[in-house]
Amino acid sequence: MKPAASDIVTPGRLMEADYAMGSEELAPRLLGCTLVRITKSGARLAGRIVETEAYIGVKDKAAHSFGGRRTDRNESMYGPPGACYVYFTYGMHHCVNVVCGAVGEPVAVLLRAVEPIEGLDIMLRNRASERRQSPIRVSDLCSGPGKLCQAFEIDRALNGANLCRDERIYIEPRREPVSNAEVVRSPRIGVAYAGEWASRPLRFHVANSPHVSRK
DNA sequence: ATGACGATTTACT
């Protein structure tokens, strides 16, 4: 596929082969990798991925693609490995997924939390709120799927963006290894409606990280 | 056209 004019190729970022696997395999592998976002104003934001969730696809009652559902909203789930699936929910929050699996197979990994590394000042500003009572802590900047999207300025403008070549968002490989012993598995959050799929241990997080969504 | 519902976050009791 020919890159679009706005695309770039950055050495050091994960490429399509790194995403071309099932979500249950990719989700733990993304832990420790670095999410990078170049904002509209040219700032570089970065964070270490510490929490992910696998969405298995057509048979997964918790997945937006359950039963093969395909709409304008979830269309990017059917894109190539490395595509972003960004959706809007609860009337106020965005969540970002990494599409994986084979082309046309609607499986993805939800990015649930990252540990802020670069651009903390901008993230703080992005997460500011009138109603907030107490000062926000660094460990609460990106400790949830909606929070990290707000901090990283991720919205539907990035839906469908390809992490392998988009200039605005990508993922770098692990700087330090994450051992299996550091990976904790647990049931996914917020999918109680999904019957037996709600209890499947498809959530992965880095043990003892203060930056995860449930502490 | 309408109504119910979120892969959430935050504050409050």
Add this chain to the structure above:
DNA sequence: GTAAATCGTCATA
């Protein structure tokens, strides 16, 4: 622990 905030999306009519 409970509840409010807030609106795009999707199924139903």
